[in-house]
Amino acid sequence: MxxxxxxxxxxxxxxxxxxxxxxxxxxxxxxxxxxxxxxxxxxxxxxxxxxxxxxxxxxxxxxxxxxxxxxxxxxxxxxxxxxxxxxxxxxxxxxxxxxxxxxxxxxxxxxxxxxxxxxxxxxxxxxxxxxxxxxxxxxxxxxxxxxxxxxxxxxxxxxxxxxxxxxxxxxxxxxxxxxxxxxxxxxxxxxxxxxxxxxxxxxxxxxxxxxxxEEFSDYPGNELIGSGKIGIACGGIAYAYVMDAIESNKEMFTVAKFVTPFPFPTIFADRFLQQVDRVIVFEELDPVIEDALIYHQGVTHTTHEIIGKRTGTVLNAGELSANYIAGVLNEIFGAELVVGNQTFEDAPKVPTRPPVLCAGCPHRASFYAVKQAMKGKEAVFCGDIGCYTLGNAAPLDMVDTCLCMGAGITIAQGLEHSKSAGTKFSFVGDSTFFASGMTGVVNAVYNKADMILVVLDNSTTAMTGHQPHPGIGKTMMGEVSAAVSIEKVLVAIGAEVKIVNPLDLEAAIATVKEMDEKSGVRAIIFRSPCVAIVKPDQARHIDTNTCIGCMKCIRELGCPALSKKDGKAVIDPALCTGCGLCSKVCPTGCIVKD
Amino acid sequence: MKSCLLCGVGGQGTVLASRILAQAAMNQGLFARTAETIGMSQRGGCVVSHVRIGEYVSSPMIPEGQADMMIGFEPGEVVRNLSYLKEDGIVITCKQVVQAVTASLSGSDYNAEDMIAYLQRKVKHCIVIDGAEICNICGSGKVLNVALVGAAAQSGAMGISVEDVKAVLAAKLKPQFLAMNEQALALGAQCVTQ
The missing domain is CATH 3.40.50.970 (Thiamin diphosphate (ThDP)-binding fold, Pyr/PP domains)
Incomplete structure (x- = not known):
């Protein structure tokens, strides 16, 4: 089937x-x-x-x-x-x-x-x-x-x-x-x-x-399609885009599909070059096939014109598309291919829609707690890779650096050792902590760094779709294993550790303030499960009689469940998980349970 | 060959909708391809799904100007992606907007009415569906995708019938969700006949 x-x-x-x-x-x-x-x-x-x-x-x-x-x-x-x-x-x-x-x-x-x-x-x-x-x-x-x-x-x-x-x-x-x-x-x-x-x-x-x-030159995936005099070399998804783009005028082209870019199938490339007069290369990312063709021509002393990224003709960043390829072929070879040409310049403006932390995401509460605790004080927030990278967006604006997995912990140390001002915070998720965070903490303790490590422990690898990790105690074979304790690891390394639920906003803020007073390597574990893996609590709603329309909830939290309607804040009951963070921010106490 | 672009906001169920359309086509012995937005954008960002069915096609991505149909889960997203539509293509869209968090913060909120009015002016066949009403009747906010697929099937633009979709739902969904989704499918289809 x-x-x-x-x-x-x-x-x-x-x-x-x-x-x-x-x-x-x-x-x-x-x-x-x-x-x-x-x-x-x-x-x-x-x-x-x-x-x-x-x-x-x-x-x-x-x-x-x-x-x-x-x-x-x-x-x-x-x-x-x-x-x-x-x-x-x-x-x-x-x-x-x-x-x-x-x-x-x-x-x-x-x-x-x-x-x-x-x-x-x-x-x-x-x-x-x-x-x-x-x-x-x-x-x-x-x-x-x-x-x-x-x-x-x-x-x-x-x-x-x-x-x-x-x-x-x-x-x-x-x-x-x-x-x-x-x-x-x-x-x-x-x-x-x-x-x-x-x-x-x-x-x-x-x-x-x-x-x-030689062997790859006869590999069936490396294929010549058509017999036109203009050669198109391509690989990956660009091949599919090329075939869509040339649909209305195939006779012009010979398409060479390269599925084994290394070792480069040289005899196959020769067959292709012998059949065409000029060559254009379409591939996403870097000009790998293009460079191999140019190099091969150098070795064999042949001189086809090769058009592509190196000639500044084809995009050298971002995705390609069938429309884009058709446009380039029309411009360079007068191919008269059909491209989408409907324009909608008079369309009403639609605002950008970047991804955001989910409604009820505990990371929002963690970032907010640190932000509140450090209000009026100098602090740098080193971020990392995961859902919590989205803490960079307004209104939280809590990611000052982000480089690669685990780097938030060690970048903070570099800022500290260069005498850069402010308390250095490093935010890392639970899965990232195990993947490449632990060695950075050892480095911090050993080299006497002064920093606050914030572990955002939501008990899963959330961004990629909720995979288990060493802290969960479940394997991909469906077996139970010993869960590695983040706090015990941190204590063993030599960091002082406090654990707090970020949705308990008062306690969370107090913990951050307490840790800020101390020195050395100290860690706060904000522990609250990802909203996507637990049953939501009852949705909150806004009492419109007492809502004064100050919009503090929206301005401070940016939760997607909150929006404005007729001068008041409203909560989308389908999105709200009942985390209650907004009710703690509201100055009039108008956000209540049903 | 028929192409359908589905667009909306992460979390609205576009992925399941495109899989249902593709499966319905495959059950008729047709070739199907889809391409979906999976990853970071699923967190409330813009999402699009491409569905291409019929004879063999090379690319899972619909070229701009080549979609026979667009299914909009959110009218602003249809406006954003309108360049994908063929000149005589059909649009089926939910009428309720989902305000972006950025819009709520900056005060650049937009009206459903402006979006719908623009689509009705620009698109010859534009069918507007009260998705919120259907979800209300069915008792779940999660049936919007099936309601829209119901309207898409009823329109005949993809060569798939409501019965074809019903068969896919029966095979794909857990029994406890079937009745609710069948109701949404029927209500969606009704929007086209009326």
């Missing part, structure tokens, strides 16, 4: 078809659903874990592949930076069982701090990469990725981008194979990295690059 599968689900099911036995990863949009899908469809024969971070995930998957099992590790593009330490040695050690590193890139960026192109990592690490153009292609291609990994004893990258990861397509899914037990770890000096071994293996890796460039 055909199923409507999301790209990430198709990749998951494809990996299961390939007989994957060990799956690890760290959640991150747009990669998360791969591991979740495998956990959901698992009959118990596949080991699945959310690892503490991407480095741990990569190493667990590598260990499994050493033992001959097929393994998969999943992450988003910036997660690969965390996992790059093991990656950049594993590439020279290699694997026995097939190991696929699934990385989801995020052109835009839509849900990430940066646009980062994983294809560079493939080239850097000298390991092959597959880049799917659609969910159905991804389903087949991930199975091939496992085969290549095993055949060449190397980890293999599998990359997709948001519009493939989160697109759905009808896909015919077969029966999952029976998992056979892996051979098990066999002791051998090949698993111990030493300078001499790296030197010898590097020679093999370099030789493999040439072999794979």
């Amino acid at each position: 055909k199923e409507l599968l999301m790209g990430n689900e198709a990749i998951a099911v494809g990996a299961m078809m390939a007989g994957v036995q060990v799956v690890t990863g760290y959640p991150g949009t747009p990669s998360t659903e791969v591991l979740e899908t495998i956990a959901k469809r698992n009959d118990g024969s596949i080991y699945v874990e959310w690892s503490v971070n991407e480095k741990a995930g990569m190493e667990v998957a590598a260990g499994a592949a050493y033992a001959g099992a097929r393994s998969l590790v999943t992450m988003k593009q910036v997660g690969l930076n965390v996992a790059s330490d093991p990656l950049m040695s594993l590439n020279m050690i290699g694997v026995k069982g097939g190991m696929v590193v699934y990385v989801a890139d995020d052109p835009g960026p839509i849900s990430s701090q940066t646009e980062q192109d994983t294809r560079h990592y493939a080239k850097f690490a000298k390991i092959p990469i597959f880049d799917a153009t659609s969910p159905e292609e991804a389903y087949q291609m991930i199975q091939d990725a496992f085969d290549y990994s095993e055949k060449y004893h190397t980890p293999v990258f599998f990359r997709a981008t948001t519009r493939v990861c989160h697109a759905c397509a009808s896909i015919e899914v077969g029966e999952f194979p029976k998992i056979t037990k892996a051979e098990g770890f066999v002791k051998d000096s090949r698993w111990v990295i030493f300078p001499r071994l790296s030197y010898l293996n590097k020679k093999k890796v370099e030789a493999r690059e040439i072999t794979l460039a």
